[in-house]
Amino acid sequence: MKLYDYAAAPNPRRVRIFLAEKNIEIETVQIDLAKLEQKSEAFLKLSPLGEVPLLQLDDGTCISQVHAICRYIEEVYPENPLLGRTPLEKALVESSNHQLNMNGIVAVADGFRNANPAFADRALPGPNSYAQIPALAERGLLRVDHLFHDLDAHFANSEFVIGDYFSVADITAFTTIGFARWIKKKIPEDCINLQRWFDQVNARPSAKA
Ligand SMILES: N[C@@H](CCC(=O)N[C@@H](CS)C(=O)NCC(=O)O)C(=O)O
Known part of the structure; x- marks a missing residue:
């Protein structure tokens, strides 16, 4: 491969x-x-x-x-499963991962690609040309603010996205936070639960990948 x-x-x-x-x-x-x-x-x-x-x-x-x-x-490579271990867990991981992709990765991408001059006429990846929509960039920033606070509330009662099970959904959320720096968004100071989760995931050797 x-x-x-x-x-x-x-x-x-x-x-x-x-x-x-x-x-x-x-x-x-x-x-x-x-x-x-x-x-x-x-x-x-x-x-x-x-x-x-x-x-x-x-x-x-x-x-x-x-x-x-x-x-x-x-x-x-089924060892060390990251997409869930039971039918229910698999569904919960997929649900959260999809949601985090749409509200995290895609929201940051909207914020970045619709504002950066290097992406003029490339507001979406792929073979077709799309003009930037400044309002989408603004909306992207707002969505990231909301996501940070929603995640903070979630991590007040949960070690990872899915209880105490580290999954691909944590990888998507963690990557979103790194990507958010591209639009100058950092974990807000009042989001102490999100920061705790981030520090924990960031300490895993895989975070350097
Ligand atoms: N939905 C795709 C998204 C892939 C994507 O957006 N990749 C970006 C890099 S993060 C890319 O290849 N961009 C090419 C471009 O901007 O032309 C996936 O899940 O793999």
Whole structure:
């Protein structure tokens, strides 16, 4: 297997942390998004969306999308499950992870891509050109503020996103907080529960991935 990656980008980081939690080492290939290498003919042949992360299997098959890549890895390497251990836990992890992707990763991406001049006409990733919508950038910032406070309230009574079980949902939330720095958003000082959870996850060796 080979992971097409970009060290600075949040979505590939989610997969790198997932792999690190499972102690799996695989070859990575850097696709430099700053140099628009994702738009090269060679990469678009593998990934028509021109996005990283992309997992390429030994037979050449390519899997795009963080969730699908994590699902495949979990099925092939079931030890130390991160997508849930029981039917109920699997459903709860998927529910939280989807919600955190939409209200976290996507909200920050809206805030960043709709305001940064480098993303003019690239407000969404992928092969099509989309103009920036400044109101979406503003909404993104507001959504991140709300997410921080919602998570703070959640972590007042819960060690991780799903009780005392560390899961992919924690990886998504943790990566969101790192990504939020791109829009100059830090954990607010009054969010002590969120900060406690963040420090705990940040202390795991996988956080360096
Ligand atoms: N929904 C995709 C999102 C992937 C994505 O947005 N990747 C970004 C890097 S974090 C990308 O490849 N951007 C390419 C571009 O901006 O052209 C997933 O889950 O993998």
